[in-house]
Amino acid sequence: MVEPLSLLDRIRGGLYGVAVGDALGGTTEFMSRTGIQKTHDYLTEIIGGGVWDLEPGEVTDDTMMTLCVADGIMEQPDAPMAAIGEHFLTWYRSDPKDIGNIIRYVLSRYDGNWMEAAFVAHMDLGQSAGNGALMRCLPVALAYANLEEVERVSRQQAKMTHYDDRCAATCSMYNRIAYRMLVEGAGLEEAIAVDIAGTEYTDLLQPGAQPNCEPTGFVVDTMRWVLHLLLTSNSFEEVVQRAANEGGDADTIGAIAGGLAGIHYGYAGIPQRYAERILIKERLDVLSERLYALRLGR
Known part of the structure; x- marks a missing residue:
């Protein structure tokens, strides 16, 4: 008989899955x-x-911004936005290899008000429906036990x-799925089915359904691919390998699905x-323990 997974193993699995x-x-x-x-x-x-x-x-902005969110929550769990923002800025000033256009625009123009900077980016770029918020949001579900x-x-x-x-709504949906697994003990397919019922993603529950879009950085396309990979794979390895071999925004789709x-x-x-290959694995291990302790304390 297979022993049920511990909460710590799931939290650690979530962080390593992203990386x-x-x-x-x-x-x-x-x-x-091709x-x-x-x-x-x-x-x-x-x-x-x-x-x-x-x-x-080596990991890219997907994992590094995920760590920024986690570190900000650890510092100020009751009101983490300011701390998360400081970690975003510190990371940005380190001159990372990979940074999305929307996020670069916001971080380069931030002047004390995050919502204002995001609005300006939205207006100047003509859209802000990228997947850069979704790729980093998982620590929220790992840290908080209240839906x-x-x-x-x-x-x-x-x-x-x-x-x-659409970005905020998708982050909320994604973390509700994580919450149902972490808190309610739901299986992956069950948790997904509950949260996408009645939404634009419902068709993915049908046998043989396909994403019917390219694996792009548009948040809706990304979420369709993430859900499809999760619903039609039989192991962690299969999920991330399939994401990588589709190309497009492969690192982000792989991180989110992972x-x-x-x-x-x-x-x-x-x-x-895979786990041993990650260059920042020690940081992931420490953060897993800290998130687990925070969750127990709350």
């Missing part, structure tokens, strides 16, 4: 499916390279950089050759 999906997909970001097949046949290992010339096991708090902070952290309401898959399968369900 592994990011590191694996970073190799194939912006590539086409281009990946020609270059890698079928990518199964974390090898680095790609458009960002990554070291094997109302999970939804509130999920939306708030999204609005700091992405004015479009986060929920990591909660579902737990750290124990992540192949050790």
Whole structure:
């Protein structure tokens, strides 16, 4: 009989899931499916390279901004936005290799008011419905055991950089799915089915359903691919490998899908050759313990 996963194993699995999906997909970001097949046949290992010339096991903005959200929550759990923002700015000033256009625009123009900076970016760029808020939001569900708090902070952290309401709504949906697994003990498919019922994603529950969109950085396209991969894969490994081999915004889709898959399968369900490859694994281990302690304390 398989022992149930502990809360710590699920939290650690969620953080490592983001990092592994990011590191694996970073190799194939912006590539086409055909281009990946020609270059890698079928990518199964974390090898680095790609458009960002990554070291094997190096992560991109997806994981680093996830850590910013987690660190901000750890510092000020009752009102984390200011602390999260300071971590965003510190990371931005480190001159990261990879940073999305919307987030770069907001961080370069921030002048004391996050919502104002996000609105200006939305107006100047003509849209702000990217997936940069969704890619980093999982620590909210890992830290808080109250659903109302999970939804509130999920939306708030999204609005700091992405004015479009679809971003906040998708972050809230994503973290509700995580909440149902962490708190209610729901399985992955059950948790997804509850939250996408009656939404634009409902069709993905039908047998044989396909995303019917490219794996782009548009938050709705991203969420369709994430849900499709989670609903039609049978292991953590399969989820992140399929994300990487679709190309497009592969690192972000891999990170987002990997986060929920990591909660579902737990750290124990992540192949050790992946977990050990991550360059910041010590930081992930420490943060997992801290989030677990915060959750117990709350």
